């Protein structure tokens with residue numbers, strides 16, 4: 372798998388923007404319930420029972436950065452919504468517009484000031500073909516308080532308002548976790564009594580495949596490896612010594628920092644064709660306003676398998692990008708195939724970085740440290756420089772007709788790319804419309820290259836870190852193959868000019 376030897380191979384664009392407020396402050400990893408985006412006037416931090424009795428708006432001007440019920444639905448300065456049900460009528464961003472299928476946004480169906488409190492967790496809404504947002508699904512929204520140790524109505528207090536409430540189960544509220552890490556499951560933190568049996572389970576958002584299972588689902592203590600970002604639901608059922616079944620379910624939000632790009636493909640692994648597909652992230656290296664002259668992919672301006680893994684990190688890339696290291700090793704220490712141990716030996720997670728290059732892998736292998744473990748390929752930039760764009764590209768690497776290339780005769784694959792900003796899923800490309808990448812006559816750039824999107828970071832009007840994503844249109848005048856829904860090019864060139 373010596374890929375480096377092959378490297379001599381030689382708009383009405385859509386802005387997916389979360390411009391309106393609260394998108395960042397409440398959702399930064401490690402700062403789940405706080406907000407660094409300013410706490411607007413009138414925001415009542417105290418528990419506020421009876422949220423479903425109607426909006427709590429107290430008159431006065433609308434504060435775009437205040438996460439409390441107001442008189443109107445807020446769509447943000449670009450009209451595309453803010454993920455909140457600002458008028459607390461049970462529907463998120465009604466009347467707001469969105470641009471493109473593939474655009475996603477975190478959303479919360481409940482009073483905005485209960486977002487990320489207690490058991491509550493964001494859902495996801497997706498842009499429909501009608502240019503409006505679909506339903507906000509997959510989250511955990513305020514419910515009536517029940518006697519379970521959890522804060523079901525998300526007012527900040529567990530089991531409040533219930534008389535004689537005592538329970539042997541202590542259900543955690545929403546928890547945060549970092550991708551590429553083990554998440555510990557400890558039975559006695561939830562149930563302290565005597566038990567006959569334990570049963571852990573996890574369910575995954577649709578952007579995660581394969582869905583990880585707990586290592587030992589019927590043990591009292593076990594763990595789960597989260598390779599991908601997303602909002603997972605973890606559950607425990609306990610049969611007590613009296614034969615009663617008790618348990619609970621909660622949300623674990625797995626979120627990275629800054630920019631995180633995750634790549635999946637449907638022919639990964641021995642059971643599916645075992646092809647090699649690669650994720651690339653190119654930084655903008657030319658000056659502001661310079662549309663042409665950008666360097667090619669497979670150079671020092673491109674983070675990819677040849678220069679961006681712990682085991683392959685190139686001085687030329689490190690010098691050119693000159694980004695600060697991440698000193699919290701939790702961001703990279705469990706990178707698959709032993710790459711994490713190599714970061715640990717460097718005492719830092721570099722930026723940018725590719726967690727792993729999966730060339731061939733064995734379907735069903737569950738040990739992330741094993742070189743045969745199948746995993747999405749992820750690129751991270753923990754502290755993206757504001758205003759400097761990135762381009763995301765996916766290359767069908769292997770020569771599918773050559774078994775040594777890992778192809779096993781599979782000449783096509785369908786990649787999916789999930790783009791996260793500050794831990795929040797902001798776009799999911801590749802499934803609708805489906806993108807097909809084909810083998811050419813060679814390895815690497817001579818096969819199909821999917822120019823996915825350009826991404827840039829900025830500060831929004833409430834002070835939070837935010838991103839804009841421009842999908843790259845399939846324009847034959849810019850060198851994209853005619854007739855494809857996505858921009859597909861062959862060769863290592865940069866492709867269409869920057870959209871930013």
Ligand SMILES: [Ca+2]
Pocket residue numbers: 444455456457458459460461462463464465
């Ligand atoms: Ca609403």
Ligand SMILES: [Ca+2]
Pocket residue numbers: 444445446452453454455456457463464465
């Ligand atoms: Ca709204």
Ligand SMILES: [Ca+2]
Pocket residue numbers: 516521522523524525526527528529530531
């Ligand atoms: Ca409560």
Ligand SMILES: [Ca+2]
Pocket residue numbers: 516517518519520521522523529530531
């Ligand atoms: Ca409760």
